[in-house]
Amino acid sequence: LAKTTQPISMDSYEGQEVNITCSHNNIATNDYITWYQQFPSQGPRFIIQGYKTKVTNEVASLFIPADRKSSTLSLPRVSLSDTAVYYCLVVMYNNNDMRFGAGTRLTVKP
Amino acid sequence: GAVVSQHPSWVICKSGTSVKIECRSLDFQATTMFWYRQFPKQSLMLMATSNEGSKATYEQGVEKDKFLINHASLTLSTLTVTSAHPEDSSFYICSARKDPNTGELFFGEGSRLTVL
Numbered sequence: 001l002a003k004t005t006q007p008i009s010m011d012s013y014e015g016q017e018v019n020i021t022c023s024h025n026n027i028a029t030n031d032y033i034t035w036y037q038q039f040p041s042q043g044p045r046f047i048i049q050g051y052k053t054k055v056t057n058e059v060a061s062l063f064i065p066a067d068r069k070s071s072t073l074s075l076p077r078v079s080l081s082d083t084a085v086y087y088c089l090v091v092m093y094n095n096n097d098m099r100f101g102a103g104t105r106l107t108v109k110p
Numbered sequence: 111g112a113v114v115s116q117h118p119s120w121v122i123c124k125s126g127t128s129v130k131i132e133c134r135s136l137d138f139q140a141t142t143m144f145w146y147r148q149f150p151k152q153s154l155m156l157m158a159t160s161n162e163g164s165k166a167t168y169e170q171g172v173e174k175d176k177f178l179i180n181h182a183s184l185t186l187s188t189l190t191v192t193s194a195h196p197e198d199s200s201f202y203i204c205s206a207r208k209d210p211n212t213g214e215l216f217f218g219e220g221s222r223l224t225v226l
Contacts, residue, residue, distance in 0.1 A: 034215075041220065043114075043116075043204075043205070043217030043219055044154070044203075045217065089213065093211050099169075
């Protein structure tokens with residue numbers, strides 16, 4: 001499994017766009033990039049998944065450069081309720097190595 | 111999406127007793143389930159991968175005789191913390207993968223264990 005590195009914490013203000021970058025230098029050809037959100041005392045929740053270029057859903061966008069050695073989760077116009085820990089997880093299809101990295105603790109301030 | 115449910119949500123027990131936590135996939139069959147432990151302000155630590163009908167695969171450093179995992183059906187995996195001690199107090203979370211061709215994991219709500 002490709003090891004991931006993320007900033008430990010980030011602060012933002014309501015209404016701003018937040019970009020959280022994850023480094024995965026050892027990503028393999030068959031690996032996909034997934035992002036999860038976790039609130040205190042809850043299980044994580046899947047946000048988005050991508051392989052290359054850009055993926056967008058109703059919650060976030062995921063930008064992946066051509067070399068795939070990093071990815072950026074973009075949260076548009078955050079609100080206080082987006083305060084959470086965000087995890088980047090690199091997954092190989094049909095492989096069950098599901099070890100999480102340290103995650104990024106995002107704090108959104110009013 | 112899919113639903114994974116854990117029970118109990120929280121449990122308090124005396125030192126030396128055993129505690130069982132259930133993880134159910136409510137609307138899909140899960141060949142594989144994952145068990146994590148999480149201490150305050152820390153990330154999820156993968157404890158073991160639970161495979162239906164076979165033995166679980168434990169991560170290095172996780173005592174398989176202390177954390178018994180049983181995956182007897184495609185919708186149920188259980189984690190039993192045997193002879194629990196205060197240092198076993200933690201937040202235990204299970205997850206399941208509905209489609210092996212995606213990276214999407216569905217997580218349970220978590221179970222908070224407090225050992226007195």
